[in-house]
Amino acid sequence: MLDDRKLDILRAIVTDYVSSQEPVGSRALVDRHNLGVSPATVRNDMAVLEEEGYITQPHTSAGRIPTDKGYRLFVDRLGTVKPLSLAERRAITTFMAGAIDIDDVVRRTVRLLAQITQQVAIVQYPVLTSATVRLIELLTLAPGRGLAIVVNSSGRVDQRQLDLGAASDEQVSELRGRLNAALVGHPTARVPDLLVALTDEVGPELGPLAAVVGAALIDIVSADPATRVVVGGVPNLTRFGDQFETTVKPVLEALEEQVVLLRLLGEAGGSADVTVRIGSENPYQPLQSTSVVASAYSHGDDVWASMGIVGPTRMDYPSTMASVRAVARYVGRILAEG
Template identity: 45%
Template structure:
C-alpha cells in the first residue's frame, strides 16, 4: 500500500528523471525536495513504490526510474498541468495567427507544437463525411485545362486541374459549373459522393460535348469527395526521435514506420480515452497492440464546427507529461477558436 507521501516521492522521481535522465536516489530526493524526513524514510517509501511496480532499478546499486505503470499513476493522479510560459504562448500564437484554409492551419499547428515541445506532433483531420459542400468553382486555364475548386463548410479546400476536349467560353463554363453545383452544393460529402457516382453511371455512350465535359469534371469531384471522407493525419518533428534515441531501450524504427504508414497512429489516436478535460495519454506498454510499446502519446480534443478530432504528441515514455499535456490542450483551444471564428466569418 503506497502512502500519500509515497505518491509524492513518485512525483519527485518522475520529475527528476525527466529533467536529468539519471536514476533518482533517496539522497537526491532529500536534497532537492522538502519532505522533512530522512533519506532512510524515503528509501522505505521507494521500497513500497518498487513493490507496487511503480519504479524500478535499471541496474544494481543505482537509483530508481519510473515504470510505465508509474508514469500512468503520475499522469492520472499527480501531474499538474502547468500553464504555458509567455514564450511558448507567443510561439504558438505567431504560428497560428492569420487567415488560411484548414490544410494550412493544421500544418502550422504541428509545426508550432513540435517547436514548443521537441516531440513528434500529430493532428487528426476532422471527419468530413458529415461536412457539406458549400462552393464549387471552375477556372479556365486555356488549352482545354481548368481548375476545379471545392470548398466544404468545415473549411476544407480542394484544388485539382483537369482537361476537357475543348476550351469553353464564359457561358459554357458557367453552365458546366451550374450542372456540377446542382449535384453537390448544399449536400453532405457522403450524399454528394453518392449522387456523383449515380451521375457517372448514367452518362450515355453517345454523350454530347457538354455531357462529356460534365463527366470529366464530376470524376475529379468524385475523387476529391472520396479523399474528404478518408481519415488523415498531419505530422511534423520526426527528426526529434533521432535526437532522443537514447531515451528508447530498443529501436526507434517502429515509431518511424508508424509515422510513415499513419494507419497505426490513426487507430491509436482514435481509441485513446479522454478525461473530462478532453485530455488523453497512452503510455509505453499500453501501446503494445500498436507496436509502440516504447512510446507515449498525449492528446487533446479540438472541435471543428461540430466535428471533433485530436491534436497530440508522440515521444519516449521519459517525457515531460505535465508540459506536453498543457501544450496539446492550449493548441487544441487555439485551433477550436480559430475554426469557430473562421466558420462565423463564412
C-alpha cells in the same frame, strides 16, 4: 494503496528523473525535496515502491527510475497539468494567426506542437460532417485539358484535372454557372445526388462535359480527409537517443504508418480532454517504448478529429498535457470561426 509519503516520494522521483535523466537516489531526494524524513526512511519507502512495481533499479548500486506503472500513477494522481503562461498562449495565437484553409491549419498545428513540446507531433485531418460547398471553379488549362476546383465552407480547397475533350470555353463557362447554382450552399454529402439530377437536366450539348466534371467532383467530395495524418518533429527523437538506442528504427517505421497513427490517435484521443497512453499501454509493439499524449479537437458536433504527440516515457507530462490541450482547444476555435 500507497500512503501520502510514498506518493510524494514517487512524485519526486518522476520529477527528478525527467529533469536530470539520471537514476534518483534517496540522498538526492532528501537534499532536493522537503520530505520531512531521514534518508533511511526514504530508502525503505523506495524499497516498497520498487516491490510494488512503481520504480526500478536499472543498474546495481544505481538510483531508481520510474516504470510505466509509476508514470501511470503519476499522471493519474500526482501530475498537475500546468497552466500555460501568458507568453505561451500568445505564442500559440501568433503562430496560428492567418491560417488560410484546413491544410494550412493542419500544417501549422503539427509544427507548433512539435516546437512547443519538443516531441513528435501527429495531427489528424478534421472530419467535416456538415461542410457546405462554397464555390465550384472550372478552368481551361490547355486545349482539351482543364481543372475542377471545389472550395467548401471550412476553407478547404481540392482540385482534380479534367479531360475536357472538344468542349468549348463557352460550354465550360455555362456548366460552371449551372454547377454553382445547383451546389453552392448545399452540404458536400449531397453533392453526388445533386450532380445526378443536374446531369439529367443539362441536355445533350453539355451532357458529356457534365458527366466528366461530375465524376471529378464526386471524387473530390468523397475523399475522406479523416484517413490522413500529418507528422512533424521526427528529428526530436534524436534528443532521447539513450532511450531509443535499440528501438529508434521501429519507432520511425511506425511513425510512417498512417493506419498505426490513426489507431493511436483514435484510442488515445477519443476524449475532448487530454488522454495519455504510457509505454506498454500502447497497442502497437514498436511504440511501447514511447508515450502518446492526445486530445480530440472539435467545434460542436461538426468537426471531430485528434491530435497529439509521441515521445519517450520519460517526458514532462504536466507541461506536455497542457500544451496538447491548449493547442487542441485553439484549433477548435479556429474551425468555429472559419
